[in-house]
Amino acid sequence: TGWGRTQGGASTLPTDLQYQRLSIVAAPDCNARYGTVQEVTARMVCTEHKTASVCGGDSGGPLVVDGKLVGIVSWTMGDCRPDTTAYPSGYADVANQLTWLNDRIK
Numbered sequence: 001t002g003w004g005r006t007q008g009g010a011s012t013l014p015t016d017l018q019y020q021r022l023s024i025v026a027a028p029d030c031n032a033r034y035g036t037v038q039e040v041t042a043r044m045v046c047t048e049h050k051t052a053s054v055c056g057g058d059s060g061g062p063l064v065v066d067g068k069l070v071g072i073v074s075w076t077m078g079d080c081r082p083d084t085t086a087y088p089s090g091y092a093d094v095a096n097q098l099t100w101l102n103d104r105i106k
Helices: 027-034 095-105
Strands: 023-025 044-048 062-065 068-075 089-093
Touching (some): 044 068
Antiparallel strands (some): 062 068
């Protein structure tokens, strides 16, 4: 979900909260698609969709599964590309960072 751009290069923002249903891509599959361009580690989650993508300005936005925050938008290979099946979008894996997060909150 988010209020970021919906088209690459667009300067206007949506007036309604945006959301999209995405598919999680397993880390080995995500790594295979990126090759040497981007290393996907256990600290990351990848998603894909045939008609939607992360856009510029989305960084820091949530990836929610069943009402729980599982990722935070981190990177993408293309700004608002319509198909992310070749190069999935990357998120920080919240579960992997829980110890670090809890140490900072205390």
